[in-house]
Amino acid sequence: MKAAGRKKLDQRAFLEQVHECRDNGYLLSSKKIGSGAFSKVYLAYATQERMRHNSKLASDLRGKRHTMVAIKIVSTAEAPAEFSRKFLPREISSLNATYKHLNVVQLYETFANSRRTYLVLELAAHGDLLEHINATSAHRRCPGLEEEEARRLLWQLVSAVAHCHNSGIVHRDLKCENILLDDRGCLKLSDFGFANRSGLKNSLLSTFCGSVAYTAPEILMSKKYNGEQADLWSLGVILYAMVTGKLPFKECQPHGMLYLMRRGPTFRPGLSPECQDLIRGLLQLRPRARLALQQVATHHWMLPAAHALFCTTLCAIPGRGPQKRKTPGTHKELSFDLSSSRAGPSSGGSTRTEDKRAGGWWWGALQREAWKGRETGIHGRRWH
């Protein structure tokens, strides 16, 4: 009886949501594609009428050649007041600040009433990175992704995070579950629920955010921290997860985690020394000792990704190979502004010194990469 009553209420709420979306120019489908603590995410379709009134939406969807969007419905009536007052506005303002980048999920618009806030988002229909790692591991019968694929994904992720940092936003919850993939295999950084303005270059934050497994040691130690440097630690954890299919430090208690972090990551046999070097460069206990984003992008292990981009870009130049289709209206910046990236420590290693010299030429290729979609086979599961 109780369950039946609950079901009825849910159905009524869903019908209300359908009407509220329709009033705002979207056709809400019953396909639920995800849920969070106070939100549900549904597949929806933008109406032609809505596209006529929203140029942001229209230009992006025209390029994608479909009208599908993801609508995140946040139940503000049920969420704690602090969530609606603090975290939700931050999520929206961070998404507005990071518009528009190929590897950051796009917020097209929001609408709200006294009970709900609706976020109309770019659809990333192929699940998250965690599901992808697990599915690929099962398919290969070997944990983790091929280094080549991990490199390609890290390249996109570094570009997305650099764009956020250059836009004054720190994500603070970088983890495989918050990295989505679209139908072209393109990575989309999402869930800016813990994001914040990085403010002044050296200003420090104090709120504990994120998931323990991806959280930087200085946060676990309750120290004031630099959000950009904390994001770099999480990038190291994500890279480790991609190439090994495991988390580098797995322990429920913060003390246990800190003990493992001090010992440093251990690597599976066969992982290239360059990849190990990059992971170690990110998983540095001292925040200032971590590689900066530009050093990650020009690290020796990353160069084949830059090289691949360079070759495909040459192919795309008229008369230099097969023509790539450029769809109008899909351009999003890849702002990987080397000049404004935080200067990192000099690592001293010969590899990194060489990488810095090699870093100039890939910039043009990276910018052109903004148009490129790629394919991966993705199925869904959680960490084993």
Ligand SMILES: Nc1ncnc2c1ncn2[C@@H]1O[C@H](COP(=O)(O)OP(=O)(O)OP(=O)(O)O)[C@@H](O)[C@H]1O
């Ligand atoms: N743009 C999108 N395209 C496709 N799926 C999405 C999109 N945004 C969110 N999702 C799905 O919905 C889930 C919940 O979304 P999101 O993480 O933004 O919500 P949340 O309330 O912040 O979640 P949490 O409470 O876990 O932090 C995601 O894990 C993902 O599976």
